[in-house]
Amino acid sequence: xxxxxxxQSGSAPENxxxxxxxxxxxxxRHFGGIKAANxxxxxxxxxxxxxxxxxxxxxxxxxxxxxxxxxxxxxGQISFDGHEIAGMNAxxxxxxxxxxTFQIPAMFDNMTVTENLLAAAAQGHWHGAKERAxxxxxxxxxxxxxENxxxxLSGGQQKLLEFGRVVMRQAxxxxxxxxxxxxxxNIRKIILEAIARLRERxxxxxxxxxxxxxxxxVCDRIIVMDAGRVVTSGAFEDIVRNSEVMQTYxxxxx
Numbered sequence: 001x002x003x004x005x006x007x008q009s010g011s012a013p014e015n016x017x018x019x020x021x022x023x024x025x026x027x028x029r030h031f032g033g034i035k036a037a038n039x040x041x042x043x044x045x046x047x048x049x050x051x052x053x054x055x056x057x058x059x060x061x062x063x064x065x066x067x068x069x070x071x072x073x074x075x076g077q078i079s080f081d082g083h084e085i086a087g088m089n090a091x092x093x094x095x096x097x098x099x100x101t102f103q104i105p106a107m108f109d110n111m112t113v114t115e116n117l118l119a120a121a122a123q124g125h126w127h128g129a130k131e132r133a134x135x136x137x138x139x140x141x142x143x144x145x146x147e148n149x150x151x152x153l154s155g156g157q158q159k160l161l162e163f164g165r166v167v168m169r170q171a172x173x174x175x176x177x178x179x180x181x182x183x184x185x186n187i188r189k190i191i192l193e194a195i196a197r198l199r200e201r202x203x204x205x206x207x208x209x210x211x212x213x214x215x216x217x218v219c220d221r222i223i224v225m226d227a228g229r230v231v232t233s234g235a236f237e238d239i240v241r242n243s244e245v246m247q248t249y250x251x252x253x254x
Contacts, residue, residue, distance in 0.1 A: 020079075021046045021173050021204045022067065027076030027086075029066055036062040037073065038228030044173065049195065049205045050233075051219035053212075059228040060208045061103075064175050068100045069093040081172060100175035105162035109151035113142055113161055116150055120165035129168070136164045139197065141190050156187035163191060167198065174198070176207040180214055192218055 022044040029037040036059045044050045052060050065071035067078055069090035078086040085093050107116050117136055121129035137143045140160045145153060150161060159179060166174055176195075180188045195205060195218060209215050215222060216236045223233040224245050232242055239245055 019046050020044060021048075021081055022206065023077075023079040024063075024067070025077040025079075027063070027066060027078065028074045029062060029071060030074060035059075035228040037066060037076075040076070040225070040228065040230055042223055042230050042233065044204055044206050046204055047199055047202055048221065049199060049207065049219050051215040051222045052206055052208045052225065053210070053215060053222060054225035054231075058225040060225055061177060062228075063225070064100055064177060064206075064208065067093075068098065068175060094169065094171075097170070097172040098175070099166040099169045099171035099173075101162050101166055101177050101179055103178050103181065105158040107150040107158065107161055107165070110149060112147050112149055113137070113153070113164075114146045116161055117164055117168050120168040132168060132170075136167050139167070139194050140164050156183040159183055160187060160190065163194065167194075171203065173204045173206070176205060176209075178208055178210065180209070180211060188214070 020043040022042075024040055024042050027037045027040040028035075038059070040059065040063055052063070054060055062071065066073050067080070067085075069085065069088050069092070072087050076086060077084065080093070080096060080098055083096055085096070085098075108119060111119065114133055114137070117133040118129055121132065137146050140163060142157065142160055142164065145157060150158065153161060163176070163179055180191055183191070192214065199205065207215075207219065209219075219236065221233060222236055222239045224231040224239060224242075231244055232239065234242075
């Protein structure tokens with residue numbers, strides 16, 4: 001991928017400990033005997049793009065749900081932009097400026113693309129919504145299908161619309177759950193370029209992703225989870241040389 005489209009050109013925070021937009025401390029959530037979050041501790045810095053990787057069942061999506069408020073933690077702390085949000089209702093967290101996508105896009109199928117974008121701004125973010133919708137259509141190259149019903153879009157275009165609805169929320173932290181999974185390379189490029197531009201506006205990202213090429217080209221730092229806990233974090237080059245990561249994530253012997 002050309003360097004011009006990589007978010008690496010933005011400015012990542014140098015000191016996450018003192019400038020974290022998201023800080024998770026000792027977070028636990030069990031479902032019966034399953035330890036989906038088993039003492040998770042991590043941080044995301046302001047304007048950082050952090051990748052979250054790990055095998056299926058490692059707790060990544062559960063962590064997203066805990067942070068976004070759709071699942072309540074058993075214990076632990078979640079600080080977002082100076083607010084303690086552990087256990088807070090999802091709509092209150094969203095209004096503080098945190099948004100997420102899902103692996104399966106959630107849209108209003110019988111509404112147009114533009115109407116879907118405007119609907120995302122209906123609660124608390126309506127000022128300038130029409131102008132932001134036009135900007136979002138341009139950002140995600142959705143202008144040619146702006147008046148199409150969401151149900152008529154391709155799978156990749158639905159992923160773009162899901163991302164666009166999150167952008168319309170004017171979030172300061174966006175959680176992306178496999179946003180490029182199964183999409184055409186052209187749509188993948190649109191998404192990556194949009195992430196880069198949004199980071200330039202000051203938006204932070206935490207991204208669940210299995211595509212190691214995307215992780216390498218996009219993320220400032222990689223966080224590795226396994227069995228409901230953070231195994232390690234660091235630059236991509238350091239992560240791929242880590243023997244524990246090779247064993248737990250890539251299935252290679254130490």
